Amino acid sequence: MRSRLRPNAALVIGGILTALLIGTALLSLVWTPEPPTRVRIAMRLKAPLDVGLLGTDHFGRDVASMLMAGAWNSLAIAWPAVLLGAAIGTAIGCAAAAWKGLADEIAMRVSDVVFAFPAVLSAIMIGALLGSGPLAAILAIAVFNIPVFARVTRGVALQVWTLDYIAAARALGKPPLRITLEDVIPNIAGALIVQVTIQLALAILTEAGLSYLGLGVRPPNPSWGRMLSDAQTYLSQAPHLAIAPGLAIALSVLGLNLLGDGLRDAIDPTLRSRSASA
DSSP: OOOOOOHHHHHHHHHHHHHHHHHHHHHHOOOOSSSTTOOOGGGOOOOOOTTTTTTTTTTOOOOHHHHHHHHHHHHHHHHHHHHHHHHHHOOHHHHHHOOOOHHHHHHHHHHHHHHSSSSSHHHHHHHHOOOSSHHHHHHHHHHHHHHHHHHHHHHHHHHHHSSSSHHHHHHTTOOHHHHHIIIIIIHHHHHHHHHHHHHHHHHHHHHHHHHTTTTTSOSOOOOOHHHHHGGGTTTTTTHHHHHHHHHHHHHHHHHHHHHHHHHHHOTTTHHHHHHHHO
16 A cells, blocks of 8 residues: 555545635634624625625525635534544454454444444434534534444455564564554555545535534534525525535535545555455
8 A cells, every 4th residue: 555646637626626625614714704693684685796705695694604614614523523433433443353253243243233323313313312513413423434434444454464564573473452553554544544535525415414404503603504404495586595505515525525536546546446345
């Protein structure tokens, strides 16, 4: 997996779209055209360019400002959720590959059980215990990501464990934990980074779905999913209310997916077939 990085079209386009997403999210922390939660009833449902770049919603709030703030709120849920799921899933996958046998069987069967509960259903259950909101959304998405990273990690780690230098380390008496930390994880880091970008795209999409159902970001904080939900009533009067957040979600997911695919091909073109066979 220590191959030269080979740039490709997917990597470049995905990198540009992802940079725009992150840049917009960071910019919204210090500047937006209007305060995202500012209500102006006299300017409700204005068309794009009539008031602001993208018009206003049914409360007279600036849609462009809400989109910018929504980018940060999406990433603020998606990033910690994916990183938490990646950390736990990677640990489980590494343990399954290192000790095999019963540990491997238990880890994979537990992953199968978790896979049976989609992120939305997990959010509903967690929300019943903790109340709906960002914390419930983060935990739900993280739980859904644990088996994904466990399986990917196990698949690539098992291949590393078959290499000659791992056999030499075992012959020298290195314990499995030390081999995992010093030799296995550095060699599977590329595959894990690729998987993080792909899962981040799914996390943003899931967060939008949860907010659409009222289980994610709480109002009045802007959220792309909630903007879509609110836009349903006004589709005939103001279709821009649905088009703007819909395009934002689509471009963000597309950018991260292209970035993940581009990184996978740039780091090692064989990772695609390895991940599929795992």
